[in-house]
Amino acid sequence: MKDVDISLPPPALPRGALRPAGWFTRLVASRRFQKWAARFPLTRRIVKSEGEAMFDLVAGFCHSQILQAFVRFDMPRLLLANEMSVEALAMELDVPQDRMAVLLSAAVAIGLLKRRRSGRYALTTRGAALAGVPGLRGMIDHHDVLYRDLADPVAFFRGEVTTELAGFWPYVFGAGGATDPETAAIYSQLMADSQALVAEDTLAMVGLSESRNILDVGGGTGAFLAAVGAAHPHLHLTLFDLPAVAPAAAQRFDAAGLSDRVTIVPGSFRDDPLPQGADIISLIRVLYDHADETVIALLKAAHDALPAGGRILISEPMTGGDSPQRAGDAYFALYCMAMRTGRARSQSEIAALLSQAGFEEIQIPRSRRAFITSVVTGVRKS
Numbered sequence: 001m002k003d004v005d006i007s008l009p010p011p012a013l014p015r016g017a018l019r020p021a022g023w024f025t026r027l028v029a030s031r032r033f034q035k036w037a038a039r040f041p042l043t044r045r046i047v048k049s050e051g052e053a054m055f056d057l058v059a060g061f062c063h064s065q066i067l068q069a070f071v072r073f074d075m076p077r078l079l080l081a082n083e084m085s086v087e088a089l090a091m092e093l094d095v096p097q098d099r100m101a102v103l104l105s106a107a108v109a110i111g112l113l114k115r116r117r118s119g120r121y122a123l124t125t126r127g128a129a130l131a132g133v134p135g136l137r138g139m140i141d142h143h144d145v146l147y148r149d150l151a152d153p154v155a156f157f158r159g160e161v162t163t164e165l166a167g168f169w170p171y172v173f174g175a176g177g178a179t180d181p182e183t184a185a186i187y188s189q190l191m192a193d194s195q196a197l198v199a200e201d202t203l204a205m206v207g208l209s210e211s212r213n214i215l216d217v218g219g220g221t222g223a224f225l226a227a228v229g230a231a232h233p234h235l236h237l238t239l240f241d242l243p244a245v246a247p248a249a250a251q252r253f254d255a256a257g258l259s260d261r262v263t264i265v266p267g268s269f270r271d272d273p274l275p276q277g278a279d280i281i282s283l284i285r286v287l288y289d290h291a292d293e294t295v296i297a298l299l300k301a302a303h304d305a306l307p308a309g310g311r312i313l314i315s316e317p318m319t320g321g322d323s324p325q326r327a328g329d330a331y332f333a334l335y336c337m338a339m340r341t342g343r344a345r346s347q348s349e350i351a352a353l354l355s356q357a358g359f360e361e362i363q364i365p366r367s368r369r370a371f372i373t374s375v376v377t378g379v380r381k382s
């Protein structure tokens, strides 16, 4: 592993870029203070809880691997059917019994399983909830790719890693990359599965009762529009996505009985004009795949395609901006960095891009669950 030398300041920093750490920070970093605080009655509980929190950060990568084993062994499904003993699980999953016992205790320790007096293992609330969150198991399953990309984090943050994740989602490279319908179908399914909660939270934050015609740009295989169609029977639905992706939406709309309310327009927002006629345009988990120049061009195209009074709706996981958050800043920002084509943005950054594209009356509703999605909306005034 390469060491980073933090003792010397990098050359040519601007004035004011450095400031000595505060006295309290230096005190907490001293071993003498730590030893004293661990014994002193008023501070020892803080030392214990800070120590546990630190250990969780240190061991977080093991927790993720326990979670991935739990999912790959399909334990949520098995244990939803029956509570099982270590022997039964070891036999069913072809794992030596002593090693299975270690995995099961680890899963108990991180809150996924509980051990009954009988010795059998059962799902906890959290373990059972995992089984019911659409798309979550698929997302956990594909994390081996991101895990490899982050293996040398110093090189990763320096931009020296040719990340694998960028190849995992092949059609991110634009219309040119989206020529193989079979590959596109696999990735679109993972996107579509994970869309259910995004749609649920987005629709809880944005009212559509005044709208007539919604255009979902980069709408994938139509999971968001299907949810919109079910919640708002008066709306006409238009889906725009790449030619290798958009046609697959027809099946979903047929199955949902929505076909007579839907128009599917294949195309690329990089090369083709956006369809006209919508009074609201949604971009759900689209902007974070793209660089600022592409996003500005897309938002301007959306502005042009809307009538006066028309609305734009952006929904995707966002960073916390000035108040960094775990989901947005310690996960999605790294994920987007590994994708190499876009970046996670804060609600304020997206609001600024909307305003640059000509939108007004920008609203930033409070996120229901920032780990699922956040929303920004704007209006074309004239």
Ligand SMILES: CC(C)=CCC/C(C)=C/CC/C(C)=C/C=C/C(C)=C/C=C/C=C(C)/C=C/C=C(C)/C=C/C=C(C)/C=C/CC(C)(C)O
Residues within 6 Å of the ligand: 125, 129, 133, 136, 139, 169, 170, 171, 172, 173, 187, 191, 194, 197, 289, 332, 335, 336, 339, 371, 372
């Ligand atoms: C009341 C009681 C007693 C108990 C309640 C228990 C209960 C019901 C709990 C439920 C808890 C719950 C709802 C949990 C939900 C957890 C969720 C939703 C976790 C979600 C994690 C999602 C992740 C990790 C998703 C990551 C997705 C990513 C990174 C996708 C990125 C894709 C990109 C950028 C692809 C781009 C390529 C493309 C397609 C070309 O654009």
Ligand SMILES: C[S@@+](CC[C@H](N)C(=O)[O-])C[C@H]1O[C@@H](n2cnc3c(N)ncnc32)[C@H](O)[C@@H]1O
Residues within 6 Å of the ligand: 171, 172, 174, 175, 191, 192, 195, 198, 217, 218, 219, 220, 221, 223, 224, 240, 241, 242, 245, 267, 268, 269, 270, 283, 284, 285, 286, 289
């Ligand atoms: C992360 S997915 C989101 C899909 C869907 N909105 C969702 O939330 O499930 C991004 C979508 O943008 C589409 N996309 C990427 N580049 C595009 C382009 N140049 N023109 C139209 N759609 C594009 C992809 O095909 C993909 O369906």
